[in-house]
Amino acid sequence: GALIVCNDVLIARSYVTGLTAMGEKVVFLPDKEDELVFIKNKSGENIRERMKAFYEVLTGKGDYAVATVSSLLSLYPDKNEYLKHIIEIEKSTEKDVYELLSTLASSGYERVSQVTDVGEFSLRGDILDVFPVNTESAIRIEFFGDEIEKIRKFDVDSQVSGEEVESVGIAPFAEIFSYPSDIAGVVKNAFSDRLDPESRSRADGIISEI
Numbered sequence: 001g002a003l004i005v006c007n008d009v010l011i012a013r014s015y016v017t018g019l020t021a022m023g024e025k026v027v028f029l030p031d032k033e034d035e036l037v038f039i040k041n042k043s044g045e046n047i048r049e050r051m052k053a054f055y056e057v058l059t060g061k062g063d064y065a066v067a068t069v070s071s072l073l074s075l076y077p078d079k080n081e082y083l084k085h086i087i088e089i090e091k092s093t094e095k096d097v098y099e100l101l102s103t104l105a106s107s108g109y110e111r112v113s114q115v116t117d118v119g120e121f122s123l124r125g126d127i128l129d130v131f132p133v134n135t136e137s138a139i140r141i142e143f144f145g146d147e148i149e150k151i152r153k154f155d156v157d158s159q160v161s162g163e164e165v166e167s168v169g170i171a172p173f174a175e176i177f178s179y180p181s182d183i184a185g186v187v188k189n190a191f192s193d194r195l196d197p198e199s200r201s202r203a204d205g206i207i208s209e210i
Contacts, residue, residue, distance in 0.1 A: 001060070001062050001063045001064055001065060002063070002065070003064075003065045003066075003067065004064060004065070004066045004067070005067055005068070005072065006066065006067070006068050006069075007068065007069060008068060009030070009031065009068055012028065012066050012067065012068050013028070015064075015066045016028045016066050019063075019064055019066075024063045024064055025061065025062045025063045025064070026062055026063065026064045026065075026066060027053050027056040027057055027061065027064070027065045027066070028049070028053060028065075028066050029050065029053045029057065029065060029067040029071050029072075030046055030049050030050050030053070030071060031046075031068055031070050031071045031074070032046075032050065032071065032074040032075075048118055048133055051108075051133040051134070051171060051172070051173055051174075052133050052134045052171065053065075054076075054077070054082060054171065054172075055086070055133070055134040055169070055171030055172075056134070058079060058082060058083060059086070059169070075175075076175070077172075077174075077175040082172060085103065085106070085107045085172040085174075086169055086170065086171055086172065087100065087103055087104070087107070087169070087170040088167070088169055089139075089141060089148060089151060089167060089168050089169070090148065090151075090166065090167040091148055091149070091150065091151055091165075091166050091167065092147065092148065092149075093147070093148055094145075094146040094147050094148070095143075095146060095148060097123070097128065097143060097146065100128070101121070101123060101128075104121050104130065104170070107172040107173060107174055108172055108173030108174030109121050109130065109173055111123075114129075114159070115129040115130065115131050115138050115156060116156050117131060117156070118131045118132075118133055118173075119131065119133060119173045126142060126143040126144065127140060127141070127142055127143070128140075128141040128143065129141075129154070130170060131156065132168070132169075132170040133171050133172075133173045134169065134170070134171035135168065137153040137154070137155070137156075137162075138153070138154050138155075138156050139152070139153060139165075139168050139170075140152045140153070140154045140161050150164060151164065151165050151166070151167065151168055152164050152165070153165065
């Protein structure tokens, strides 16, 4: 696909509207907000739109990608690491349920008792509910052992299952694929030997709160 770079968001949005009206598949890459998206640190339409755009650009889902100059100057997640965290779910194939839960958690999804919003997942018996950032509706995956029996869309308000689909890709909901404990360890290893005892003690206290 082609990349269209615009000076500001208003111009970019006009391109998206025009190309979409012409029947083209368009991906809009919004400017990044101040915070770095790290697993559970996620909220707001900007982050959701940005996460979805990553998925569509890196998997070739769009005919055009529209971006502003400032959005292209932002830092982006490592491509290979991002692609590695895309989860492909296909009917009649096998997936280890607990490995799947681990991948969802490390990819920025939050485990809840009932899925009501984007970025959440829930396991009840042999049924896994997840609301991917890259889909318009939540997905209900029914297992028999490790075999995927059914994949259905479902309504988060009524919790009623709907249309059955053959497969679905679940995009990561994070830009950094690491846990706070991992980061704390990196920080500690990098700086502890350079600090005096008093400073090291204060630093350990801070790291223990991460």
